[in-house]
Amino acid sequence: MTGASGSTAAVNGDRLWRSLMEMAEIGATPGGGVGRVALTDLDKVGRDRFAAWCRDAGLEVRIDRMGNIIGRRAGVDDTAPPVVTGSHLDSQPLGGKFDGAYGVLAGLEVIRALNDAGVATRAPIEIVNWTDEEGVRFAAGVVASGVFAGRFDLDYGLNLPDREGTTTLGRELARIGYDGDAPCGGYPVEAFFEAHIEQGPVLEQAGAVIGAVLGAQGQRCYAVTVTGEEGHAGTLPMDQRRDAMVGAARMIDRLNQLAFEFDPLPVITTGHLQVRPNSRNTVPGRVVFSIDIRHPDNDVLAEICRRAQDECREAAAAARLEITIAETGGRDSVAFHPDCIEEVRSAAARLGYSCRDVYSGAGHDACNITRMAPTGMIFVPCKDGISHNERETASPSDLAAGCQVLLEAMVARAGLV
Amino acid sequence: MTGASGSTAAVNGDRLWRSLMEMAEIGATPGGGVGRVALTDLDKVGRDRFAAWCRDAGLEVRIDRMGNIIGRRAGVDDTAPPVVTGSHLDSQPLGGKFDGAYGVLAGLEVIRALNDAGVATRAPIEIVNWTDEEGVRFAAGVVASGVFAGRFDLDYGLNLPDREGTTTLGRELARIGYDGDAPCGGYPVEAFFEAHIEQGPVLEQAGAVIGAVLGAQGQRCYAVTVTGEEGHAGTLPMDQRRDAMVGAARMIDRLNQLAFEFDPLPVITTGHLQVRPNSRNTVPGRVVFSIDIRHPDNDVLAEICRRAQDECREAAAAARLEITIAETGGRDSVAFHPDCIEEVRSAAARLGYSCRDVYSGAGHDACNITRMAPTGMIFVPCKDGISHNERETASPSDLAAGCQVLLEAMVARAGLV
Numbered sequence: 149m150t151g152a153s154g155s156t157a158a159v160n161g162d163r164l165w166r167s168l169m170e171m172a173e174i175g176a177t178p179g180g181g182v183g184r185v186a187l188t189d190l191d192k193v194g195r196d197r198f199a200a201w202c203r204d205a206g207l208e209v210r211i212d213r214m215g216n217i218i219g220r221r222a223g224v225d226d227t228a229p230p231v232v233t234g235s236h237l238d239s240q241p242l243g244g245k246f247d248g249a250y251g252v253l254a255g256l257e258v259i260r261a262l263n264d265a266g267v268a269t270r271a272p273i274e275i276v277n278w279t280d281e282e283g284v285r286f287a288a289g290v291v292a293s294g295v296f297a298g299r300f301d302l303d304y305g306l307n308l309p310d311r312e313g314t315t316t317l318g319r320e321l322a323r324i325g326y327d328g329d330a331p332c333g334g335y336p337v338e339a340f341f342e343a344h345i346e347q348g349p350v351l352e353q354a355g356a357v358i359g360a361v362l363g364a365q366g367q368r369c370y371a372v373t374v375t376g377e378e379g380h381a382g383t384l385p386m387d388q389r390r391d392a393m394v395g396a397a398r399m400i401d402r403l404n405q406l407a408f409e410f411d412p413l414p415v416i417t418t419g420h421l422q423v424r425p426n427s428r429n430t431v432p433g434r435v436v437f438s439i440d441i442r443h444p445d446n447d448v449l450a451e452i453c454r455r456a457q458d459e460c461r462e463a464a465a466a467a468r469l470e471i472t473i474a475e476t477g478g479r480d481s482v483a484f485h486p487d488c489i490e491e492v493r494s495a496a497a498r499l500g501y502s503c504r505d506v507y508s509g510a511g512h513d514a515c516n517i518t519r520m521a522p523t524g525m526i527f528v529p530c531k532d533g534i535s536h537n538e539r540e541t542a543s544p545s546d547l548a549a550g551c552q553v554l555l556e557a558m559v560a561r562a563g564l565v
Numbered sequence: 566m567t568g569a570s571g572s573t574a575a576v577n578g579d580r581l582w583r584s585l586m587e588m589a590e591i592g593a594t595p596g597g598g599v600g601r602v603a604l605t606d607l608d609k610v611g612r613d614r615f616a617a618w619c620r621d622a623g624l625e626v627r628i629d630r631m632g633n634i635i636g637r638r639a640g641v642d643d644t645a646p647p648v649v650t651g652s653h654l655d656s657q658p659l660g661g662k663f664d665g666a667y668g669v670l671a672g673l674e675v676i677r678a679l680n681d682a683g684v685a686t687r688a689p690i691e692i693v694n695w696t697d698e699e700g701v702r703f704a705a706g707v708v709a710s711g712v713f714a715g716r717f718d719l720d721y722g723l724n725l726p727d728r729e730g731t732t733t734l735g736r737e738l739a740r741i742g743y744d745g746d747a748p749c750g751g752y753p754v755e756a757f758f759e760a761h762i763e764q765g766p767v768l769e770q771a772g773a774v775i776g777a778v779l780g781a782q783g784q785r786c787y788a789v790t791v792t793g794e795e796g797h798a799g800t801l802p803m804d805q806r807r808d809a810m811v812g813a814a815r816m817i818d819r820l821n822q823l824a825f826e827f828d829p830l831p832v833i834t835t836g837h838l839q840v841r842p843n844s845r846n847t848v849p850g851r852v853v854f855s856i857d858i859r860h861p862d863n864d865v866l867a868e869i870c871r872r873a874q875d876e877c878r879e880a881a882a883a884a885r886l887e888i889t890i891a892e893t894g895g896r897d898s899v900a901f902h903p904d905c906i907e908e909v910r911s912a913a914a915r916l917g918y919s920c921r922d923v924y925s926g927a928g929h930d931a932c933n934i935t936r937m938a939p940t941g942m943i944f945v946p947c948k949d950g951i952s953h954n955e956r957e958t959a960s961p962s963d964l965a966a967g968c969q970v971l972l973e974a975m976v977a978r979a980g981l982v
Contacts (some may be wrong), residue, residue, distance in 0.1 A: 203851050225648075251887065282585050283831055298647070308646075345799050346800070348799075348801060348802070349800075349802070349805060350800075353805070365799065369845065373982065379766075379950065380765060380950070380953070381832060381857045382926030383766075383831065383832075383925075383926030383927075383952075384765055384832070384926075384950060385767060386824045386833070387766070387769065387825075388766060390819070390856045391834075393817060393835050393836070394835075396814070397814040397817035397821075398814070398818050400811060400815075401814045401815050401818055404808070404811045407803045408803065413802060413803045413804065415798060415800075415802065415803055416803070417808075417845075417848055418810050418811075418843050418849075419840075419845045419847045419848065420840065420845045421810065421840050421843070422843075423836075423838050426835045426836070426837050426838070426839075427836050428786065428837045428855040428857055429834070429836055429857055430834075430836045431834055431836065432835075432836060440845055442798075443935070508800075509799030509800030509801075510797070510799050510800060533801060534795070535797065535800075
């Protein structure tokens with residue numbers, strides 16, 4: 149049984165777009181974006197609407213201990229592990245309409261399309277709104293999916309403090325009425341798929357509609373402190389200087405060049421830099437700057453990080469500067485499941501959408517789910533690669549295409565009857 | 566007639582040191598420095614003390630229209646143009662005990678030593694405390710010597726506003742009782758010498774006691790704005806970036822290397838740099854930084870500035886960045902008079918002090934006086950080259966040596982009888 153374009157059931161792109169725009173009204177910002185931060189009153193309104201839409205679509209809705217909202221469509225074999233999809237309805241304070249919301253509402257559209265077409269699946273299908281993906285308000289993000297996948301204890305998740313230290317995630321869940329009693333995870337999952345906007349420019353620039361996501365890059369963050377000696381810009385001779393600014397500049401240049409020695413290219417970024425005393429006529433005595441390094445292969449990432457530190461230390465020694473390099477954060481890379489990647493590629497091919505393998509530069513709930521189930525992600529282009537920004541946008545046809553691929557991939561895993 | 570060490574008259578290093586320490590009590594800061602900003606009540610106390618010391622030494626004291634205090638020791642031919650020395654008693658808000666005060670009180674010690682030795686000179690000798698050298702409080706520094714030398718109109722000098730725009734230099738002169746009626750300049754000067762601490766490390770590191778100052782460097786200042794495009798540090802591929810930070814880093818490195826292509830070495834400094842948005846995980850879209858370039862030869866300085874701008878523009882073009890370069894300030898270089906330089910060198914040689922030719926990295930009142938009279942400067946080492954700092958210090962023996970050289974040079978120009 150196939151619908152239009154050779155598909156099992158045709159998603160309704162207009163309905164998907166309308167649902168996205170309706171959800172975007174909740175927390176709409178003057179700049180055209182969305183501010184619907186996790187576990188605020190606005191998040192509750194968004195959650196309520198999603199739960200209502202799930203029930204309208206005939207789903208059984210449950211709330212788990214971490215406040216994840218799960219809508220379930222029964223399978224013909226309802227004891228089989230479910231095929232799950234989802235993303236997050238919470239946003240950055242000045243975020244966009246699509247980051248997260250697309251993956252949740254694409255899941256809902258899959259259900260609606262299956263309902264419209266009267267298609268039953270062997271395994272059950274579940275759609276999830278993960279609590280607090282963004283990690284804006286509380287001390288860390290992607291924690292609820294982490295508890296679901298067994299990466300974190302439930303206690304850790306519920307006791308996660310907010311950044312002001314005035315409340316916890318668990319208390320805020322109770323406050324908005326989303327402290328559910330369903331178990332968080334702990335059951336087998338057949339496969340997990342997450343649809344998401346790319347949040348980068350690769351698909352758009354390649355003219356591709358679908359990104360088959362191979363994995364998420366690992367990341368390491370460093371704070372580099374370069375210390376020389378302050379001096380008068382007019383009187384301290386060049387050959388006697390220990391200029392922290394010149395030293396830092398050479399390091400930043402070398403780090404940039406280092407990136408191009410690896411394939412696939414890592415990303416290496418110095419986004420933050422501070423000069424002391426930062427006075428026009430004083431040779432800088434100290435510069436502190438950040439390094440952010442990401443690569444999809446953990447071993448290669450480790451090698452790049454080693455080389456990056458060596459380059460900085462060599463540049464410091466050559467300029468008679470002191471240097472300290474502190475690791476300030478990071479996460480390992482994640483590889484999605486080959487079968488799930490292939491489901492995405494082959495669905496795109498069957499549907500005639502141009503598809504490209506990509507890596508995710510950012511972390512997603514799907515990265516946590518790799519610990520418990522075969523997992524894949526589907527990216528669609530976003531305009532100019534802009535995300536975490538009120539200007540974030542994506543085309544209705546690309547969003548519909550990604551949703552159709554999601555449907556195909558899920559049905560392939562759930563099995564038609 | 567010669568005193569100790571084959572000199573005309575021996576300066577008293579202890580007396581010079583005591584005068585410096587006594588002057589340093591006026592505006593003494595908790596950190597061991599001096600805060601005696603021009604035309605404050607503390608400046609008046611310092612001026613009063615200096616004028617009293619001049620009168621005690623038998624000098625005729627006059628105050629000119631710019632508040633400059635001039636003490637005059639008559640010459641045997643009292644109609645001859647005077648040989649003049651001086652510097653400034655005003656300081657930075659958190660300045661040192663020696664910057665300026667040394668040159669004024671070394672002049673006073675020259676007078677005292679000549680008096681002690683009973684030496685008369687053919688030409689008169691004058692010592693000057695120039696008003697407001699530092700330019701901390703009012704819109705510009707070295708203005709009073711500039712009026713004296715005909716570089717500025719008297720009206721310009723008196724109407725110079727303070728940085729808050731609440732008063733003028735002329736009004737503040739009147740407030741502290743130093744709105745004199747003697748003409749400011751307008752008479753021939755046989756020669757002008759200024760003794761000063763080096764404010765840099767060259768003499769100390771060379772083990773030299775006396776610096777024969779060849780001139781003061783010219784200076785050009787620029788603000789460079791490098792504009793690329795912001796992007797996500799995790800998702801924007803390296804080969805698609807227009808990273809303003811990497812571009813600025815390359816420029817700063819090249820500017821530093823450029824300096825070493827010239828002889829004598831210029832100084833090229835980036836002391837100030839700001840990154841936008843300065844967030845760890847955002848590729849910087851804009852960087853603004855300063856360039857300060859100084860060299861003793863104006864033609865070479867112009868060439869270096871041309872090359873510096875070319876280097877920046879080339880680096881910007883190679884990285885697909887936009888660039889604007891705005892000139893934000895500067896002054897031409899000054900060459901001191903060959904005869905005056907030679908007087909300093911030969912006095913140092915006769916006295917057995919190691920002497921080295923140096924350039925001044927900073928501006929001084931002496932630079933203005935080059936417009937009207939043969940001028941020279943005598944530098945003595947300051948510890949670690951530190952100045953404009955409460956920690957500024959110099960050794961009593963070096964200060965005495967500089968003072969003795971000053972005496973010899975002045976007497977050589979004034980003529981013994």
